[in-house]
Amino acid sequence: MPRTLIITNDFPPRAGGIESFVHELALRRADSVVVYCSSPTRRDDAADPGFDLRQPFPIVRDAARVLLPTPRVAARARAIVGLEHCDSVLYGAAAPLGLLAAGLRGRVRRQVALTHGHETGWSGLPGAREALRRVGETTDAVTYLGDYTRRRLARALSAPAAARMRHLPPGVDTDRFHPGAGGTEIRARHGLGGRPVVVCVSRLVPRKGQDTLLRAWPRVLADVPDAALLIVGDGPYADRLRAAARDTESVVFTGPVPADELPAHHDAADVFAMPCRTRRGGLDVEGLGMVYLEASATGVPVVAGDSGGAPDAVLDGETGLVVDGSRPGPTARALIGLLRDPDRAAQMGARGREWVSRDWTWDRAARTLDELLTAP
Structure with missing residues (x-):
């Protein structure tokens, strides 16, 4: 053959x-x-x-x-x-x-x-x-x-x-990424319990926007004091990000995790966020963003940056929200809105699961x- x-x-x-x-x-x-x-x-x-x-x-x-x-x-x-x-x-x-x-x-x-x-x-x-x-x-x-x-x-x-x-x-493998994929165990592992949790799964590099999340986080905590941010992954930006988050106990870095645990980490989220941004005059840009689709398959609403093709992985206003990833304000407002309105967040998550199961x-x-x- x-x-x-x-x-x-x-x-x-x-x-x-x-x-x-x-x-x-x-x-x-x-x-x-x-x-x-x-x-x-x-x-x-x-x-x-x-x-x-x-x-x-x-x-x-x-x-x-x-x-x-x-x-x-x-x-x-x-x-x-x-x-x-x-x-x-x-x-x-x-x-x-x-x-x-x-x-x-x-x-x-x-x-x-x-x-x-x-x-x-x-x-x-x-x-x-x-x-x-x-x-x-x-x-x-x-x-x-x-x-x-x-x-x-x-x-x-x-x-x-x-x-x-x-x-x-x-x-997206919707048999792997699905609601109930193990988020309860991940929350227990990191002592998150029933707190509102924002999860970011990605390489730790400047384009992905974890620094924007950290700059937005004090504003989120002002409105949702018990919220937690779970940053999943590793990369060359790790030390700088950890230093930026040193003064808060609400931010957890998991480091690298096995591929078979990624669905569970998505499932631990109330909201998934990766406010990616375009850098270097358009030379460093997001092509699509599979993590948004994997989060949607897990029934989680997403907050995506507007870099390159990332908006193609989100139905803005239906499966999540697209924001300017270069500024913390839009990211903070999107996260606060979803964390304080769990019914809307759940509707977006369900719509995302339906969309990915059909079209991706x-x-x-x-x-x-x-x-x-x-x-x-």
Whole structure:
């Protein structure tokens, strides 16, 4: 049976939205994929040392921590294509690994490049924009997450490549993310009891807006004195965020948590909040925000920042609220409104669960990918 080679830097046990996206797509083609990816960090290995062995498809790990479109990586990709009888290639992220496509033309029948948020940054940079254009010209399709990313990417691609773009957003496993997924245990673990709880699940980096949450938090406490903020995740911004929250006992940092505990952390929330913001003149932007969809699937209303494609993951006023993530005031007002009106919050959570269950399924994403990889 012909196989698809997935070439990616973003793959578990490394944690992240792109990693989950690529892994879920691989699982739905488990009998016909081979994954070629970079090596995990020591921290990732420690978190799940047996990950590769449990997968229902072969994984080829490169020794490098980051794969780049070098002659060595290109040669290894060609070797895997031949040994595994691959007739198609899926690039887990178009930038930069989609640049390998030129060297694989004629060796495989179809090549598809996924895009996320960082490719929109590439689309605005001289040099990177031209590289993205080459990816579009040497692959058979470039995917996009939503209207925002489509518009940004289309400006960088040639007209024929832009015409071949296809909508391929992620899905959510609503069997994993559901109301009652274990939030009571998470609340007990952190001594939160029945307090109103705001949860943020994300990498701790400036774009995600945890600092905006911390700046908004005194205003929230003034109106909801018993509220608690649970910040879930890890990243290079961790020390600065912990320092900023040092004077309050209502903020809890969990550090990194296992992937199988993420639904429970969402379920611990009365409100999910990640007030992301665009940085560096549009180069650092949110592509979509799977965490909003996962929170909605868990029946939790969301407060989202207005960065890039994040509003595509929220029905503003129905499943949550979209705010200016660069300022604490709008975030504080949104959180106070939802925490003080639990009936409205519950209605938004229920609407979010309904919306995600209908329109954001992995089966739909897998069908789209199958069409792209098998097209004549």
